Structure formats: C-alpha cells, structure tokens
Amino acid sequence: MIAKIIVDNKSKQVDKPFDYLVPKELEDKIKIGSRVLVPFSSGNREIEGFCVGTADTSDSKRLKSIIRTANDSIGFDEDMLELIEWMHKKYLASYLDIIHTIVPSGTALKTKEWIILENKSEEKSEIRRRITEILTDNGGSMEFKELKEMCGVDIQNQVRAMIKEGTLKKEYRQSVDIKDKKIKCVKLICDRETALESAENLRRKAPVQAKMLEVLSENEYVSLADLQKFTNGSHSTVKALEKKNLVNVFDMTVERDPYWNRVFEKTEKMVPTPEQEYAIDEITNSVKSGDGGIYLLHGVTGSGKTEVFMQTIENVINMGKSAIMLVPEISLTPQMVSRFMSRFGGRVAIFHSGLSAGERYDQWKKIRDGEADIVIGARSAIFTPLKNIGVIIMDEEHSDTYKSDMSPRYHARETAIFRASQFGAAVVLASATPSVESYYKAQTGEYKLLEMNTRYNKNKMPEISVIDMRSELEKGNKSMLSGKLYNEIEENLKRGEQTILFLNRRGFSTFVSCRSCGYVPHCPNCNISLTYHKFEDKLKCHYCGYERPNYKLCPKCGSNYIRYFGGGTQKVEDELNRLFPNATTVRMDMDTTGKKQSHEKILQKFEKDKIDILIGTQMVAKGLDFENVTLVGVITADTMLNINDYRSCERTFAMLEQVSGRAGRGSKEGRAVIQTYTPEHEAVSLVKSHNYRTFYDKEIAKRKLMWYPPFCKIVSVHFQGNVENIVAKTAKYFLNTAEKTQNISQKIQILGPVPSYISKIKNKYRWQIIFKCEDDDNLGEILSQAEMTCRKNKEFSDVAIIIDKSPGMIN
Incomplete structure (x- = not known):
C-alpha cells in the first residue's frame, strides 16, 4: 500500500x-x-x-x-x-x-534532534572534548540546537563524525503544544457500605482518611484537589487509601469551556414579522428540498435579521442538520453567543482567535465528535469539522474582515459557498449594506434577494444630521465636537440615555510635527509617520509595532514647538473628559482590547454599568444592540474616503449606515450626527436618507465605466525584499515572464509594476502589479508559473512574491 x-x-x-x-x-x-x-x-x-x-x-x-x-x-x-x-x-x-x-x-x-552521549572516550580535539563535557553536565543528552549554542561554534561535522564512531547517538523526539486537559480524580472501588464501614473503623486512627471515604461515598468521583481541600488532607492520605484497595486515582479529560462561568437564561423565539417569516420560510424550504441556494438577506439595521438566523437554524437542526453562523468581528461574538446560548444551550460551539489555543482545540473536538451542531465564530469557523451542514450564515457579509490577508488568502464568502455545495446547504449572506458585488449578483439572479425594509419594533430609522466641519471652523469652533454633537451628547446625559462615538483611528494624534522646521517623525522600519499615544506618552507604528518615547524637542532643529495633528480615539476620550467631566466613558479599540475577553468585558461594562459614552473604532460600528443607545456620533466621516482604493466610497457608506444603525434599536427613537469636511459626497449625503439602492445605482455605474468588480476580477501580486532595486527588478521580470505566456485568451489590464502605496513595512521594500481580468482562475496558473520562474533565478531568491486574488485593498 x-x-x-x-x-x-x-x-x-x-x-x-x-x-x-x-x-x-x-x-x-x-x-x-x-x-x-x-x-x-x-x-x-x-x-x-x-x-x-x-x-x-x-x-x-x-x-x-x-x-x-x-x-x-x-x-x-x-x-x-x-x-x-x-x-x-x-x-x-x-x-x-x-x-x-x-x-x-x-x-x-x-520534531527536535537530540544528541545522546553513548560512550565516553579520550578526545584530542578541544571542540570534541567540549561537546562531551556539555553532554555529561546535562545528563548525557541535549537538543542539538542547544548543544550548538552552548559550544558557540558550528559543530555539525564533529557531531557527525562522533556519531559514526559510536561516541554519540542521534534521535528525534516529538512533542505537541496542545493536548487534552486532564485532572486527577478519585473514586471508590468498593461499594458504599464497605466505604462507610471502613470510615468508621478509621475514624480514631486516621480521621482524614475516614472523612475522605465519607465524601467519596456521596459522589461518583471527586477531583483530587477538591478532595484534599474539603478534608484538609494530602496526597499521601489518598495513597494510603489506594493501598487499602478502597479508592482509585485516575485521569479525567475536562473541557476548557470559555463560557464555563456564564449563566444564560433560556429565551423563546419571537413572533416573526411578515418580512421575517417570508425569509425564514424561503431559506428553510430550500434546505428541506436539498436545493440549497445562495440568499442575500438585505435588511435595514434593526429589522430583526438575528431572529431570522435563529429561527432558520432551529428549523435546520430539527431536520437533523447542522449550521455555521459567521460574524465579522470578535467584538460581535459575545452578543451573538449570548443570544444563541440562551436559545440553544450547550449544542452551540464557539470558534474564533480570541479563545486560547486549548479552548479552540476543545471546541474543535466538540464539533468533530458531534456534541455541537451549531458553530458561531469569525471567518476561521468555516473550517470546523461540522458534518451534514444545512445552512451557513454570514452576518455583515460586506465586511473586509472576511478576507484573509495571510496565506491561504481566502474569502470566507467563496469558501462558505463551496462548503455549502458539498452538502446541498443554503448560504445566507446578510447585511444592511451588502457589498456591491453581492447586490449585483442578487440583481442578476445569481443570488436570491430577500428584503426586510422595516425595523422589527416599527421604530423609525435614526434621524441623521450631517454637519459641515468647515463651517464650524469658520465659527471659531476648533473642538473635535461640532456644536450640534455637543448639544446632543449633553441632552443624552440629562435623559440618562447612552451614546456611541465612532472614529476609525486609534491613538491620540495622527502624527506629530515640528511647527518650526516641519519635521515629522517616521517609523525607521516603515514608510509611514508615527502615531502619538498620550496615555503612555509614546510614538508608535501601527504596522510593525515600533515605539519610542515622545519628543519634547525637535530632533532636527531643537525647537520645542512640537504640535499634534489629527486625532484618534484617545484624543476623543480626552476631549470628552474635559467637556463633560461628570460623564462616564469607556474606549474600545486595538489598544484596549489586547487581553483575552476584553471585548466582552468592555461591552458588559457599557451595558450593565450604564456607562454614558462608548468611544470606538470600527469595532463599535456593526452588530451591537443596546436598547438605551439613542445617539451615535461620527467624529469624522472622511478618514476612509481619502484612502486610495476603488472601494473607499462603498466602505464609507457602509460604515456610516452601520454605525448610525446602532441608535434607536429599543423603544426610544434614535438619532445620529455625522461630522464631515465633504458633506456633498454621495457616500455621506445618501446615508442621511438611508438610501442604499440609490448609492448602489451610482456606484455600479462607476464600476462598469471604470471596469472594476463585479465587471472584472482583480489579482494583486506583491513583491517584498530587503534591497529596493532587486525588488523592483523581480517585479519587472515577473511581469515580463507572465506576458510571454501565450495562454492569455481574455481581456486583461495590467497596472504596474510600481512601488506600493506604503512602500516599506518592517524594513521590507514593497512593489506591486495589479491585474484586472475577466477570469482570475484562468489567470492563476500563468501567475503561478511566473512565480516559479522567478524563484529559480538566484538573484531574486530573497524576494517574497505574494499572489492575492480579490485583495482587500489594491493600493
């Protein structure tokens, strides 16, 4: 075989x-x-x-x-x-x-290579004597890598010769980082009557042993640690009972449950609206028939999409099938988990990068062993070993986070559709602001469109005010908050209602500059300015992690005219504390969510402690549902508009519509204030009327004119290396090789090679080529061959070549 x-x-x-x-x-x-x-x-x-x-x-x-x-x-x-x-x-x-x-x-x-001392002998060579001494001092064996480090020189030839002579022996040893978690437990191996009789006999001479037997007689088993704690006993006491053939100590595998300390109150399904009921029936019937199909569920914020998900999944698992529920952000997982656990209990498994490796391993096993038939998680949950899948749901399907920027550079949407096809399952892509590509496919019949145009509680959509910050400057207002937003926050504080403030930039200031000579501190490893973080008084690079203390004097001219430009979430928090000293605030961004379960703790604090204002980046823009949030403020709507990428308008509209939709989801009406320097831009102006369809019509016309997706496919090829001219040369050689291929039988447009938008990250120079084509799968083999040709050229051996289909950004 x-x-x-x-x-x-x-x-x-x-x-x-x-x-x-x-x-x-x-x-x-x-x-x-x-x-x-x-x-x-x-x-x-x-x-x-x-x-x-x-x-x-x-x-x-x-x-x-x-x-x-x-x-x-x-x-x-x-x-x-x-x-x-x-x-x-x-x-x-x-x-x-x-x-x-x-x-x-x-x-x-x-696998690690170990060297074992087999036979000591008189060594004439100093390095061979040193090898023997080190091995002797370390018990006769060591990992080769450590032995080499302790010797301080290359010992490969000497070790090889000593193995051949029989002085040393080589063997490979294997280990794994994650295993089943086991705890020591104790149980009786005699009947209960015998245990109690033995306890009575031991009460005078060995009262702790007697107490242990009494505890064990009331339980099937007890952990060794608990048994010792309850009886003030020790391990030797248990050993004594083992020798008397009364008890047995054994290993028990226990699950590392990330929600072991949470109690979820059981909830019942709600009565669906006609729009919800139609969506549920359509998807359920396709699963029942085995036809599957791809559905685009376009529902306004607050229309009750989550209830559609849960009732559809309930119908699917009642058929004996399973379901995957994908969310785009870890920050959304706690609320989604809470709702699903309350409805479905222990049949739910959680899978995302916020769990420890051990927790992910145990959840994976739970899914594989059929102990869970509902999986909730971020994009990697699509790979869990679920069987007999009936439905795969992608909430906020437009989100960029569904695209992996590391190999394999997959998109969860495409992967979900493939997995669903294996089981005849349905795919539900849901969003209040679907991606232009998905909505186009729904319009052309490739996807089936389901629409939900009214909020579940029949509340009005949030009333949106768009504030021109240019006029605020003319009035002399240099604050980050317009007069309108200030007044609305003040009103919310008086009424005891909560506010969410959104700014898609962390840190205190975008960059630091000397007003005397114009010097701007840049990262030494990346071609980008450093961001000021006030709390630590440090300058940081958000690409490679480099940081240094803030400058007090300009390193170029010695001036003390150091000033801070732009603003991040830290600066917003600072400003709020100054303007509203009695208000309580909490911040949610990459700086505050680095620890395990920090997303959940921040959101719980906001809800349970009734914190007045939540300040955050895109983590607060999608999926969050708090009944008492009636005001959303967007500090600046322009940050994403100015990114050099064809999706910038789409991303801006989606983000503004999504974050505005966090307001008024309960019984009280909501409102939103959007601050901008470009109020006339359609990505901003059309949000005011929540007019996705008009935005889509304008955007799809531009895409068709400029030949961008969905009318073409895009493949980016990135080149990274230590020497800029070699990186550039590799990119040109790659393109020349690809163009020589005679198999290109489709319309194609090539942009580049040129330096990337950020031309250096982590001391690596970056170039790129963009291919616009009709069919990226047919182009894939040509690009793969060009890559292999480059790799065979020794001059380009140190240049990394990264081929990325449908990249998140093409700048």
Missing part, C-alpha cells in the same frame, strides 16, 4: 504529495487526513505529514516507509480534502498552509 503524503516543509519546491510505503501493521490506520511521521530529505529527518490519498503502486523508486501514525485523531476527512484541493487551485496557496488553517493550532508535532 502506498500513501500520498504532504510533508511539513514550507518550501514551495516540495508543495506536492510524496509517495511512502505503508508498513503492514499500519495499513488499517492510514486513511485520508491521517497524521503520520515520515523520514524526509537526504538526512531522513523525521517530520510530520498528512495523508491525502492512497494507491497500490508508485512510479517512484526506493520509497521510504512511514514510521508511525502521529496524533491521528486530529486530522481531516474526505470532505475537507476536497476543500483543500479547491483552495490550493483557487487561491494558489500551499497545501501545508491550507492544512494548518484547517487543523487546530498547537496540535502539530514538533
């Missing part, structure tokens, strides 16, 4: 299955997705591999054999292999990157 194995080696040259002989004793254990240990390369280093197929014969000669299975319970099945092959072709990602995205992080076997 031959197994086709993807080996754990990131080199592009080995991105293919290798044939290995399967030993007789392993033939029943090797199947699709099995994790195995195999010898690889000329040195036969033992590394992990994944089985992607089997065969009876092989064209290869001198096949090596699989050593053993490895962590075999954590792999993938044939459905996932089909997905892996599709992603490999679709996104031009390596098999290994895709597999590592699908299997739980921390479960990979880490």
Whole structure:
C-alpha cells in the first residue's frame, strides 16, 4: 500500500504529495487526513505529514516507509480534502498552509534532534572534548540546537563524525503544544457500605482518611484537589487509601469551556414579522428540498435579521442538520453567543482567535465528535469539522474582515459557498449594506434577494444630521465636537440615555510635527509617520509595532514647538473628559482590547454599568444592540474616503449606515450626527436618507465605466525584499515572464509594476502589479508559473512574491 503524503516543509519546491510505503501493521490506520511521521530529505529527518490519498503502486523508486501514525485523531476527512484541493487551485496557496488553517493550532508535532552521549572516550580535539563535557553536565543528552549554542561554534561535522564512531547517538523526539486537559480524580472501588464501614473503623486512627471515604461515598468521583481541600488532607492520605484497595486515582479529560462561568437564561423565539417569516420560510424550504441556494438577506439595521438566523437554524437542526453562523468581528461574538446560548444551550460551539489555543482545540473536538451542531465564530469557523451542514450564515457579509490577508488568502464568502455545495446547504449572506458585488449578483439572479425594509419594533430609522466641519471652523469652533454633537451628547446625559462615538483611528494624534522646521517623525522600519499615544506618552507604528518615547524637542532643529495633528480615539476620550467631566466613558479599540475577553468585558461594562459614552473604532460600528443607545456620533466621516482604493466610497457608506444603525434599536427613537469636511459626497449625503439602492445605482455605474468588480476580477501580486532595486527588478521580470505566456485568451489590464502605496513595512521594500481580468482562475496558473520562474533565478531568491486574488485593498 502506498500513501500520498504532504510533508511539513514550507518550501514551495516540495508543495506536492510524496509517495511512502505503508508498513503492514499500519495499513488499517492510514486513511485520508491521517497524521503520520515520515523520514524526509537526504538526512531522513523525521517530520510530520498528512495523508491525502492512497494507491497500490508508485512510479517512484526506493520509497521510504512511514514510521508511525502521529496524533491521528486530529486530522481531516474526505470532505475537507476536497476543500483543500479547491483552495490550493483557487487561491494558489500551499497545501501545508491550507492544512494548518484547517487543523487546530498547537496540535502539530514538533520534531527536535537530540544528541545522546553513548560512550565516553579520550578526545584530542578541544571542540570534541567540549561537546562531551556539555553532554555529561546535562545528563548525557541535549537538543542539538542547544548543544550548538552552548559550544558557540558550528559543530555539525564533529557531531557527525562522533556519531559514526559510536561516541554519540542521534534521535528525534516529538512533542505537541496542545493536548487534552486532564485532572486527577478519585473514586471508590468498593461499594458504599464497605466505604462507610471502613470510615468508621478509621475514624480514631486516621480521621482524614475516614472523612475522605465519607465524601467519596456521596459522589461518583471527586477531583483530587477538591478532595484534599474539603478534608484538609494530602496526597499521601489518598495513597494510603489506594493501598487499602478502597479508592482509585485516575485521569479525567475536562473541557476548557470559555463560557464555563456564564449563566444564560433560556429565551423563546419571537413572533416573526411578515418580512421575517417570508425569509425564514424561503431559506428553510430550500434546505428541506436539498436545493440549497445562495440568499442575500438585505435588511435595514434593526429589522430583526438575528431572529431570522435563529429561527432558520432551529428549523435546520430539527431536520437533523447542522449550521455555521459567521460574524465579522470578535467584538460581535459575545452578543451573538449570548443570544444563541440562551436559545440553544450547550449544542452551540464557539470558534474564533480570541479563545486560547486549548479552548479552540476543545471546541474543535466538540464539533468533530458531534456534541455541537451549531458553530458561531469569525471567518476561521468555516473550517470546523461540522458534518451534514444545512445552512451557513454570514452576518455583515460586506465586511473586509472576511478576507484573509495571510496565506491561504481566502474569502470566507467563496469558501462558505463551496462548503455549502458539498452538502446541498443554503448560504445566507446578510447585511444592511451588502457589498456591491453581492447586490449585483442578487440583481442578476445569481443570488436570491430577500428584503426586510422595516425595523422589527416599527421604530423609525435614526434621524441623521450631517454637519459641515468647515463651517464650524469658520465659527471659531476648533473642538473635535461640532456644536450640534455637543448639544446632543449633553441632552443624552440629562435623559440618562447612552451614546456611541465612532472614529476609525486609534491613538491620540495622527502624527506629530515640528511647527518650526516641519519635521515629522517616521517609523525607521516603515514608510509611514508615527502615531502619538498620550496615555503612555509614546510614538508608535501601527504596522510593525515600533515605539519610542515622545519628543519634547525637535530632533532636527531643537525647537520645542512640537504640535499634534489629527486625532484618534484617545484624543476623543480626552476631549470628552474635559467637556463633560461628570460623564462616564469607556474606549474600545486595538489598544484596549489586547487581553483575552476584553471585548466582552468592555461591552458588559457599557451595558450593565450604564456607562454614558462608548468611544470606538470600527469595532463599535456593526452588530451591537443596546436598547438605551439613542445617539451615535461620527467624529469624522472622511478618514476612509481619502484612502486610495476603488472601494473607499462603498466602505464609507457602509460604515456610516452601520454605525448610525446602532441608535434607536429599543423603544426610544434614535438619532445620529455625522461630522464631515465633504458633506456633498454621495457616500455621506445618501446615508442621511438611508438610501442604499440609490448609492448602489451610482456606484455600479462607476464600476462598469471604470471596469472594476463585479465587471472584472482583480489579482494583486506583491513583491517584498530587503534591497529596493532587486525588488523592483523581480517585479519587472515577473511581469515580463507572465506576458510571454501565450495562454492569455481574455481581456486583461495590467497596472504596474510600481512601488506600493506604503512602500516599506518592517524594513521590507514593497512593489506591486495589479491585474484586472475577466477570469482570475484562468489567470492563476500563468501567475503561478511566473512565480516559479522567478524563484529559480538566484538573484531574486530573497524576494517574497505574494499572489492575492480579490485583495482587500489594491493600493
């Protein structure tokens, strides 16, 4: 039997299955997705591999054999292999990157090379004596890497010679980072009457042992730690009971539940509105018939889309099928989890990067073992090993966060549609502001359009005021808050109602500048100015993490005229504390949500402590539902409009409509104040009337005229390296190679090669080429071949080439 194995080696040259002989004793254990240990390369280093197929014969000669299975319970099945092959072709990602995205992080076997001292001998060489001494001092064995570091020189040849002579021995040892969590437990191995009788006999001489027996007689088992705590006993006391053949100590696997300390009150489904009922019935019937289909649920903010999700999922699981619910931000997960847990209880599994590796591992196992049939999470939840999927729902489907910017560079929407096709499942793409591409597909019949145009509570949509900040400056108002927004906040504070303020920029100031000479401090690693963070009094780069203390004097001219320009969430918070000293505030951005569960804690604090004002970046713009929030303020609507990207208008409209929709979701009417320097821009003006359709009509006309998606596909190719002229040369060579291919039989437009919008990040120079084409899948093979040609050229060996289909941004 031959197994086709993807080996754990990131080199592009080995991105293919290798044939290995399967030993007789392993033939029943090797199947699709099995994790195995195999010898690889000329040195036969033992590394992990994944089985992607089997065969009876092989064209290869001198096949090596699989050593053993490895962590075999954590792999993938044939459905996932089909997905892996599709992603490999679709996104031009390596098999290994895709597999590592699908299997739980921390479960990979880490192989380390150990050197063992077998026989001591008189060594003439000083370095060989040093090797022997270090090994002796460390118990006779060490990891080779540590041994080499302690020797301080390259010892490869010496170690190889000493192994050949029999002085040393080499072996490979494997370990994993994440395992099942186990705790020591104690249980009786005698009947209850015998335990109580023994307790009575032990009461005088060994009262603690007697107490332990009494506790155990009332319980099936007790954790060792609790038993010792309850009885003031010790491990030796338990050992004594073990010797008397009264108790047994055993390991129990326990789940790391991220919500173990939460109580969710049971809720019942609501009576749906006619619009909700129609949507629920349409989707449910498609699942029942097995036809699946792709639905675009376009519902205004507050129209009750979440209730549609939950009632649809309830219908699906009543059919014996399962469901995936995707949300775009980790910050949205706590509220969604709370609602689903309250409705469905323990049949829900949670999966996102905010969990610890151990928690994600346990949730993955819960899904694989069929203990959960509803999965809620961010984009990576689409890869969970759920079976018999009936529906996949993407809330806020327009969000950029559904696109991965690391290999594999997949889009969750496309991946969800592929996974649904494997099971005949329905896909529901939901948003108050659908992406232009999705709405176009709904208009042309590729998706089925479901619309919900009224709020569930029949409340009016928030009344929106657009404030021209240019006129505020003319009035002498230099504050971050317009007079209108100030008055509205003051009114909310008087009424005891809550406010959300949105600014899509963290930090205190956008940049620092010397007013004397014009000097602006830049990151030494990236071609971008540093952002001032007042709380720490530091300048930080939001791309590479570089930071330094703030300047008190200009390093260029020595002037003390250091001034701060622009403003971030910290500055807004500072201004509010000055203008409304009695108001309570909380801030939600990347600086305040770095710790585990910080999103949930901030939102809970805002709701339960009735904090007056929540200040935040895009984390507060989508999906949040607080009954007492009646005012939303947008500090500046222009930040995204000025990004050099064809989607900037769409992103701005969506963000403004979404954040405005956080107001008035309860019984009280809502209002929003949008501050801008370009009130005439359609992305701003059309939000005032919540007019998505008019915005779409204008935007789709521009896209057609300029030949942008959905009328074409876009592929970006990025080049990154340490030497700028080599990076530029690689980009030009790549394009020249691709253009020589005779297989380009479609309309195509090429932009570049040119330096990227941010031309240096983390000391890497960046160039790019943009390909606009009719079919990016047909172009993929040409680009992949051009990449391989560049990699064969030694001059370009240090330049990273990144091919990205449908990139989040093309600047």
